[in-house]
Amino acid sequence: MSPDLWSFSLDTYARPGVETACLELQSTGANVCLLLCGLWLGQQGVACNEQRLRLLRNLAEPWDADVVKPLRALRMQWKTAAASDIELNALREQVKALELEAERHLLLRLERTAHSWPQCGVTDLSAWLEGVTAGAAHLDRDALHQLRVAATGA
Template sequence: MHSTQLCDVLRNPPLWDHALALYQRPGVANACLQLQDTAGADVCELLWRCWLDHHALVPTEQAYRTLDEIRAWQAEVTQPIRYLRRMLKPRARHAHDVATLRDHLKEAELLAERETLRQFQALSETLHAVRKRRADDASLTMQLTRCLTIHEPTQEAALATLTTQNTAHHP
């Protein structure tokens, strides 16, 4: 598959649309947040990997070597916004102005995550960053297990929910 065909495939649906639809499926939001909070997962990276799986694609070694820039964006921009939003949650219950600030932080966090997904999509559309999945490739569950710290049955259940819903989400 050449790059023009790959770009056409990856834009149907684009990562943002797929991520929104998958995240709204039963149990997916809670599963993603649990994996984020207990297994060190980056929700955007989880959704990117699910989207690639949806298109029967897997990241190549070249993609893995270029993830540092996207991960830096998450660490330097998204995570500090998330930290502030979470820190303000108890105060927001009792102070309208703090609640308004927290709402703005929630919007900023979503915009930062959207930018992360745009970066993942752009990476995927570059030559040699993804390839067609082969029969001998690890399943999505195994791919995700390798990059996460999965030690507890609740984490395994969250991962199963995510991968099952991603499979159910395929047209």
């Protein structure tokens, strides 16, 4: 198990099916950084409750809206044109790197927020996943299951 959220996120995202599941959930409005944070907290044995979920959402939502999503939108906007324009593709790759760095900073902020939360042993990953995806439309239950499996190694 990765001791820090960034390493856990990289390890988890690299597992088979996780990237696809995360992108599917992201397309329904879920925040991938919150998903990964919820998995990490569940794996760390931190109990899920509404106060903790609210703190994480209040931290993640403005950063996602003001920093991550604008970078992602620009990167996606340039996708077609960059396929045939070497210079634009190079700029698009730089934007992609900035987007990833913005997500890394969000994960660091989420980890700092949760740093002092006590570990209580066994927790229910489903509670964390349902809590961090509250408000997302038409969640893909198969994608959530894929994340649970990846996080538990089952």
